[in-house]
Amino acid sequence: MFGKLKNLFSQPGITIASPVSGTVVPLAEVPDPTFAQGILGPGAAVQPSEGRIVAPANGTVDMMFDTGHAVSMTTSEGAELLIHVGIDTVSLKGQHYTAKCKSGDTVRKGDTLIEFDIDAIRKAGYEVVTPVIVCNPDAFASVKTEDAGSVQAGDDLLTLEKK
Template sequence: MFDFLKKKTETWMLGAPVKGRAVPLQEVNDPTFSDGLLGKGVAVIPSEGKVYAPTDGEIAMVFETLHAVSMNADFGAEILIHVGLDTVSMKGEGFKGHVKAGDRVKKGDLLLEMDLDKIKEAGYDTITPMLICNTDAYADVEGLAGKEVAPGDDVLEIKKK
């Protein structure tokens, strides 16, 4: 009856950066991610080798080895997308970049490509965490895991403080 008196919490949804199965960060076999040391988020076990922008924003950094990209969302979130575990050791082999630092991107723009078979053959896990590195700036960051996702499907809800 008095819904108009309830304070509405501003929320943002990030899309899946890759096609695959969304899982909680706790399932990532690396404590840097699973223990939330870099921030809260979600991970996707990819079934396709393309990484897309989860929201509108600006590319902050593309790692030289092309295994990770960071971006600043237009609403302020600092996002890290990390392809696989220990894939930095591949020194860019099997990865192709489509953006550079300073590029403006829209949700769904192609950021990176990766050869999932080459990553697996090299002995690395392809799981792809997406983290909010400035988690403390938000009231809540919650991964929407346990489902198959296509690029752009809602996988991470961020609530304003």
């Protein structure tokens, strides 16, 4: 009985995992004003330590960009996410990126979405910091970011509180 009563009053959040291993960076520190100012939505960023993006939750791929540098998805709980690998990396026209999924694919948390060559991207003069943006924040009461520090792909990155 107590468990049922507790569930009535607690609104568990929706957890969004880190799509990549690395170091969590506050969105405000991303060297691109569109991300840093939250114009596309709230979220966090990760400075990757490996070149593999995985699904941060179960859901559907809405759009895999032709260049492979970004992917948008809707989680099974309704969060619309954008994962953007690097800053201004669309200019690479797909060089150093390999898409591992396509628009319309159903994915499970941990499925590989994109592989990329960190060293080659940096050598070409681009940042690889990877913003993870919640594009429909109005659907949630709040978007909370885990503390900065080291993170593994699959670790909690964001918590979305249901309205």
